[in-house]
Amino acid sequence: xxxxxxxxxxxxxxxxxxxxxxxxxxxxxxxxxxxxxxxxxxxxxxxxxxxxxxxxxxxxxxxxxxxxxxxxxxxxxxxxxxxxxxxxxxxxxxxxxxxxxxxxxxxx
Numbered sequence: 001x002x003x004x005x006x007x008x009x010x011x012x013x014x015x016x017x018x019x020x021x022x023x024x025x026x027x028x029x030x031x032x033x034x035x036x037x038x039x040x041x042x043x044x045x046x047x048x049x050x051x052x053x054x055x056x057x058x059x060x061x062x063x064x065x066x067x068x069x070x071x072x073x074x075x076x077x078x079x080x081x082x083x084x085x086x087x088x089x090x091x092x093x094x095x096x097x098x099x100x101x102x103x104x105x106x107x108x
Contacts, residue, residue, distance in 0.1 A: 003093075005100030015106060016040070039068060040099060043075035056082055061091035063098050071098050 006012040016039070028034070041047045047059050050070055059072040073095055074082045082088050 001096075001099070003100075004096040005103050011107070015103065039071065039102065041070055041072045043073075047072045057088070057091065060088070061094035061098075069102055071095055071102070 001012045001016075002008070006015070041050055044056065047056070048054075051059060051064055051072070056072070056074055060074055062072070064070045064072075074080060074088070074092065083092060
């Protein structure tokens with residue numbers, strides 16, 4: 001997430017909520033009128049759950065929605081070979097730039 005513009009791991013942990021899809025609860029919104037939605041969809045399971053099925057090549061590197069904004073990322077597993085393709089590494093870089101843009105809106 002440093003590549004997405006977070007200053008350090010502490011800032012990333014302070015500004016994000018990470019949970020397994022099965023127990024995702026990012027907390028309440030500032031108005032206390034509902035829950036905060038997930039922002040970063042990591043892995044095909046989360047991406048398909050929120051955006052429907054499609055290849056990662058059609059999802060990673062793009063943002064979806066407005067409220068919430070959803071930015072898909074590939075699963076970071078060391079066994080995942082998706083990032084071996086240069087075009088997919090470019091997609092990841094684009095996704096991280098989009099996350100950086102969102103971070104800049106909320107970081108103060």
